[in-house]
Amino acid sequence: MKKYVFASLLAATAMLAACDSGPFASTDAMRQHAAQSLAQKNFGAAASQAEKLSAKAPDDYEAFYLLAQAQAQLGNKNAALAALESAIKKGYKDEQAIAANDNLQSLRNMSAYAELMDSAFPRRVQAGTAETPAAASDAVGITETAGKTVIRAGDVVVEMPKTN
Structure with a gap:
């Protein structure tokens, strides 16, 4: 057995x-x-x-x-x-x-x-052109300066010139 x-x-x-x-x-x-x-x-x-x-x-x-x-x-x-x-x-x-x-x-x-x-x-975008990636972050926000508006959402950053 x-x-x-x-x-x-x-x-x-x-x-x-x-x-x-x-x-x-x-x-x-x-x-x-x-x-x-x-x-x-x-x-x-x-x-x-x-x-x-x-x-x-x-x-x-x-x-x-x-x-x-x-x-x-x-x-x-x-x-x-x-x-x-x-x-x-x-x-x-x-x-x-x-x-x-x-x-x-x-x-x-x-x-x-x-x-x-x-x-x-995602890449950093400035007025429709691709650039190097921004530093990674989870931040979301809109910042306005005299000459431009910057919109951030995570790794995506869009910079738009201000028009008056």
Whole structure:
């Protein structure tokens, strides 16, 4: 009887260990595997794992962010940009992390990347022209001076010249 119990426990342990790979892998295990592959510069494996993760968890912005990084490192700029756009649309909001991520360096000279970043993250606007982002804040207000009116709402700042 003890042999059967031991054999059953051994089989159950083997089956549980197998759940961290293959079609029954948990999303956490898949995410961890993709991140480890990225860190080890195994970009093909990272892309494959992130692709599977994004199919299994289509609302997981981290899956698409991992996929964007792997695709960018593989030289697949359009696929990387599409994955980055999906990550942002699904909730990835860390503009500074995107800007500082070395894996995404190859995308930064693309006009489509600039357009994506400009549309996804509020920028300082002065009389209809885009400038560098204002310091992040939750402040909302209107300030009037002799020459202009400044309207602030979070990170968005609009300066309008006064007309008399």
